[in-house]
Amino acid sequence: MKCDVYLSFDGNCEEAITFYKDVFDGEILMTMRYKDGPPEFCKPKIENKIMHTTMAFGKGCELKASDDFNKPLVKGNNFHVSIAADDEEQGSAIYYGLLEGGKATMPFKEVFWGGKFGSVIDKFGIHWMVSASNTNS
Template sequence: MKCDMYLTFDGNCEEAMLYYKAVLGGEFTVTMRYADGPPEYSNPEIENKIMHQTLIFGDGCELKASDSFHEPLNKGNNFHVSISTSNEAQAFSFFKGLSKEGTVTMPFEEVFWGGKFGSCIDKFGVQWMVSLEAKTI
């Protein structure tokens, strides 16, 4: 079993996913535009927007996303994308990249439960949690 995060954007999915790829590394395994879909999606206003995209990075992590098709997007605060790693340099790099031009809601630093942790809202309004796993003896 696995659980993936799926993000929906208001027309800037491609920009956001390219940004995440630059920060997190990895590769796109699927990129499908609305023009690639069935005829009911043949609307010139959205044909070049992202219908579905998957970014694979790290050790089996997947981030999936699309542009909203019908309704205006209502951004909420009921989700975070959570990344956990045992590599401190990688964790710091992820946090630094994701928080650039965004808002740090908790600085990346040592935490009482062990390891390091930080949270931020990126420049696209997506909430992130980055954890450095505590070392065990």
């Protein structure tokens, strides 16, 4: 299992991740723009904005980030703790465990980029993203 911080921005993700890359002497591992995803995610004026990017730095550290246009961003709701489960069974257990007493913001289900993904705000107000690959170990 792996745990990272996931940052959300309201249109300046590329500028921010470039800044963090320089500060942390990092390497951008991947970038997906909204135009690279399904058409329903690509609205006018955001096609070149960041749907997802990952930057590695230090010893095993990663920052993940995106431009999020689904809700107004306020300091405090602009980050998630991102869990990459070892398999679907572990991912499901973590997701539904965090959901107990909390609120689902996206159901844990198959996603277009592969595997399963879901997000939840736990009973303490912490925002979580849980992903799992297609295979069980």
